[in-house]
Amino acid sequence: MKNTNYIMIASLIISVFAGTAAQAAESVKKDPMQIVRGAKSWAQSCGSCHNIRPPKDLTDEEWEVSALHMRVRANIPGNVIRDIIAFLQASNNEKVKE
Amino acid sequence: MYGKLKKKILYAPLFTSMLLMSGGAAQSQETAVDFKNKIIELEQRISGLESLKQELQELKKNLLQKEEKVLAKEETLVSEIKSIKSLRKSLSVRESKPRGKWHLAGYADVGFEAISGDNNDSFVAGKFNPMFHFQYEDWLLFEGELQIVTNEAGETTIDVEFSQLDFMLHDNITLVVGKYLSPIGQFQERLHPSWINRSMNAPTGFGHGGVQPANEVGVMLRGGVTLTDEVTFRYSLSAGNGPRFGHDDDELELEGIGADNDSSKALGGRLALVHKSSLELGFSYLDSGVNSKAGLLPDGDMALARKGDYRLWGADMAYTKGSWDIRAEYLNAKNSPSGGTVAGGFEEVNWEAWYAQMAYRLSGMLDNPALGKLEPVIRYGEFRTNVGDELQLSAEKRWNIGINYWLSSSIVVKTGIERRNYILVNRADETRYKVQMAYGF
Numbered sequence: 001m002k003n004t005n006y007i008m009i010a011s012l013i014i015s016v017f018a019g020t021a022a023q024a025a026e027s028v029k030k031d032p033m034q035i036v037r038g039a040k041s042w043a044q045s046c047g048s049c050h051n052i053r054p055p056k057d058l059t060d061e062e063w064e065v066s067a068l069h070m071r072v073r074a075n076i077p078g079n080v081i082r083d084i085i086a087f088l089q090a091s092n093n094e095k096v097k098e
Numbered sequence: 099m100y101g102k103l104k105k106k107i108l109y110a111p112l113f114t115s116m117l118l119m120s121g122g123a124a125q126s127q128e129t130a131v132d133f134k135n136k137i138i139e140l141e142q143r144i145s146g147l148e149s150l151k152q153e154l155q156e157l158k159k160n161l162l163q164k165e166e167k168v169l170a171k172e173e174t175l176v177s178e179i180k181s182i183k184s185l186r187k188s189l190s191v192r193e194s195k196p197r198g199k200w201h202l203a204g205y206a207d208v209g210f211e212a213i214s215g216d217n218n219d220s221f222v223a224g225k226f227n228p229m230f231h232f233q234y235e236d237w238l239l240f241e242g243e244l245q246i247v248t249n250e251a252g253e254t255t256i257d258v259e260f261s262q263l264d265f266m267l268h269d270n271i272t273l274v275v276g277k278y279l280s281p282i283g284q285f286q287e288r289l290h291p292s293w294i295n296r297s298m299n300a301p302t303g304f305g306h307g308g309v310q311p312a313n314e315v316g317v318m319l320r321g322g323v324t325l326t327d328e329v330t331f332r333y334s335l336s337a338g339n340g341p342r343f344g345h346d347d348d349e350l351e352l353e354g355i356g357a358d359n360d361s362s363k364a365l366g367g368r369l370a371l372v373h374k375s376s377l378e379l380g381f382s383y384l385d386s387g388v389n390s391k392a393g394l395l396p397d398g399d400m401a402l403a404r405k406g407d408y409r410l411w412g413a414d415m416a417y418t419k420g421s422w423d424i425r426a427e428y429l430n431a432k433n434s435p436s437g438g439t440v441a442g443g444f445e446e447v448n449w450e451a452w453y454a455q456m457a458y459r460l461s462g463m464l465d466n467p468a469l470g471k472l473e474p475v476i477r478y479g480e481f482r483t484n485v486g487d488e489l490q491l492s493a494e495k496r497w498n499i500g501i502n503y504w505l506s507s508s509i510v511v512k513t514g515i516e517r518r519n520y521i522l523v524n525r526a527d528e529t530r531y532k533v534q535m536a537y538g539f
Contacts, residue, residue, distance in 0.1 A: 048378060048418045050294040050538070051507040058201075065201035065233045068264075069241055071272070073288065075322040075332035075370075078269030 038087025041080050049074065055091035063088045197235055204229040204243065207292040209534035215526060223248040224534070225292065227259065239264040260313055260354075274318040277354045280311040281318065281334035281368045282382040283427050284414045293508050293538030296423060296457040296475045298516070302496040303451025303481030306353075309429040310384070310410060313354035314338035314364065332370040332380075340364025340386035343404055345395060350388065350408065350433060350447075362387030366410070376419040382412040388433060404443040405436040421462025428452040445486040453479030457502070473502040475514070482521070493521035500532075508538035 046052045058066060063085055071081040207224035229243040243259040262276035279287045285304045289295055299305075306312050316338025323331045339358040341350045366384030385408070392403040410431035417424040431449040455477040461470030477498040483490040500514020516530040 044374065044376060048372070048376065048416065049288045051504065053507050057507075061199050062201045065199050065231045065239075066203065068233055068236075068239050068266075069201075069203075069231050071266075072239065072241070072264045072274065072320070075320055075334065077322040077324055077330070078266065080322070080324070 034083050034086045035090050038083035038085070042084045042087055045074060045076050045080065045084065046070070055088045056093060058092065060089045060092065063092070199233045201231045202228065203231065203539060205291045205293045205536060205538040207534055207536040209298070209532060212531040214529040227291070237266045270321045270323045272320050274320060277313055277315045278318060279313050281320065281336055282310045282366065282384055282410065283368065283412050283429060284380060284416060284425065285427055286310060286312060291538060292534065292536035293510060296455060296473070296502065297477050297498045297500060298512050298514055298532045298534045301451070301453035301477060301479040302494050303429065303449070303479065304427070304453065309431045309449040309451045310412070311341060311352040311354065315354045315356055316363070318367070328374045330372045332372060333367065335367040336365070338364050341388055341408055343388060343390040345397070345399070360387060360389035362389060376417060378416040380414040382410070382414070384410040402443045406433045406444065407436055408433045421459035423457040424455070426452070426454040448484045449482070451479065451481040453477055471504045473504060475500050475502060489522060491520070491522055491525055495519040495521065511535050
């Protein structure tokens with residue numbers, strides 16, 4: 001019974017926060033300094049555990065997923081990880097950016 | 099009326115010319131008949147022309163009607179093409195921004211090991227750890243990792259290192275549910291993959307079979323908060339099933355267990371501060387009740403009821419500026435009988451492990467691109483286990499000295515010597531010579 005209560009509370013928290021998190025991500029506006037901040041954070045955050053991986057190692061989509069994994073594993077704030085993704089996607093020369 | 103007049107006008111010159119050509123009154127009856135016939139013939143031709151004219155008018159009318167229909171159809175087609183273009187555009191936008199994304203990552207290593215004494219030299223199959231990441235929009239990530247190893251007996255084992263759902267609740271809060279790597283310390287969660295680990299194995303007392311749990315089954319809140327321009331705070335707070343007693347008193351099963359045998363949850367985690375100078379300081383803590391009922395063990399041995407309190411604390415540091423990679427970590431764990439030795443049913447067990455490690459990439463001081471890929475590394479660590487006051491055989495001091503050669507940022511060839519000094523005199527020391535190649539993908 002006690003465990004059931006925990007699960008219900010956890011489910012409620014997930015539902016409330018998941019919606020707001022998705023909206024927050026959508027509302028991020030273009031920021032010309034984002035790539036500059038991302039380059040600094042990429043060197044510092046990624047290099048704190050392993051060699052920094054070159055942007056060309058992965059595609060735009062792969063970087064999004066991989067960076068989200070690193071956000072969780074290394075406890076990197078969400079706004080910092082978005083900066084890093086912006087830098088990596090702008091630098092991987094996967095295609096001519098529109 | 100107009101038609102008749104038109105006929106007369108047409109016939110008059112024709113008739114006149116025929117009369118002139120034919121001559122006067124002496125013309126024969128035969129000639130008159132000829133004229134009459136020709137007139138009839140002409141009238142028939144005129145009639146034919148009239149009907150042709152009517153047919154042409156009919157055709158013109160039909161053509162106009164068909165042209166109107168074609169124009170109408172053309173308009174319909176243009177409209178349909180526009181709607182198809184719009185649909186295609188919307189579909190192609192969905193394709194470039196799918197809700198679900200995935201990425202296959204992981205690492206693998208192979209190696210060779212020569213051990214002093216009577217041990218045989220061996221090629222080591224190493225590990226193959228595929229890692230799966232599935233992301234839904236920006237708020238949910240599933241991640242799982244398998245560890246596939248061919249052991250000394252030739253058997254292949256597959257273990258789930260972690261299998262977890264991550265909910266991005268907020269920029270600074272992530273909820274993790276499932277089986278996850280223990281957040282205690284820095285080595286087990288972040289440094290153990292062979293392409294990240296600067297040395298060829300875990301420091302003594304760390305990793306699988308070490309002081310701390312390798313993984314845990316439960317829930318965890320974690321994240322990072324930027325405190326100032328220079329300092330970031332990082333936290334991981336976990337509640338899981340926790341450890342349980344193993345076969346012997348000094349043995350605790352610390353791997354993430356899929357069910358709790360005593361409803362006593364393990365609470366703990368790690369708090370850390372990261373300075374922009376690349377200095378990180380962390381503190382870890384874990385507390386759990388450990389209880390087992392009396393009964394027969396799977397191997398037939400009889401076990402008494404045991405009741406204990408497991409407590410672990412640890413501290414770690416890292417400095418990773420430029421070519422430097424300097425780390426140190428300390429763990430201290432204790433499993434004490436609840437209410438004293440008699441009430442708990444076993445003797446207190448203490449575990450202690452620490453290491454200090456330094457690596458330097460020569461690219462920081464050499465311009466030569468080939469030599470710059472070299473990285474000397476040195477590590478020293480100690481591990482002790484005491485049951486009551488008695489030190490156990492596993493007590494060890496370990497030196498690792500090696501040189502790494504980085505073929506790329508995630509492909510490395512490591513060579514090194516490992517010296518194991520066992521603290522108890524009745525266990526012979528060992529020297530191991532190792533080569534390992536690791537690839538993170």
